[in-house]
Amino acid sequence: MTEKQDPGNNEALLLLGCPEVPVQMGIAVYAAHQLAKQGIDVAVAGNEAVIKLLRVSDPDRLYVKKVLNLDRTIGELVEKKRDPGLCIVFAHNDAGISYAATAAYIIKGRLIVIVFGRDAENLAGQIEFPCETIVEKAVHNPTELKKKIDEVFGWHASRT
């Protein structure tokens, strides 16, 4: 893992994968909320299922204010219409690694790939592009993954 500067342009983009692994949504909402508390402009991008889950679980948008369509967001990144200082990619399958590699290629800012799920270590071993990684074999219980994320972002004192 390499240390890089925090986002310069104050925008964080969270790219979510398939929501089939339970910890993803909880960790994404937690990270979005923590970043927003730091005054960072946070957007969460996902497929239709991810967007519906966010809308249902956070109906008043208290924790995730901006929700984006994943494909459209990739297009905006490629076309440089969006240039986040921080991008966090959630990956628990091969497709997630593909999205992370794409982000590494098109994003200039800090990139953190959160690799989780039963196959986390094997998947993390496939990462050969420049990024920081947070790896935890978390499926149902987000506690250990949250601890690692807290450490990376300096959120140790959080009691959320």
Next chain:
Amino acid sequence: MNKEVILSGASFKECREYVESHYKEVHFVEPGYRMFDKYIIGVPPIAIGIDGENIIFPFTKPCYGTFLLKIACPEEIEKLRSRKPAGK
């Protein structure tokens, strides 16, 4: 537009290896290359094959992995051939 699914639920690596081993004409593109109004997702180098009037390329969906698709489209083939090649 008719499409043939050559591989489904595959990994990006399997798709690249399949294209490289099955087609004589292979081009490499960077992630974000636009085809059929979609942006190609993947780990570079992303291999795209050409077989006659057909173009063979990976298409990734978050929940289903990567599909290797074959679609007849001379326009996309022309666009691919005329671009500056990406290094492998």
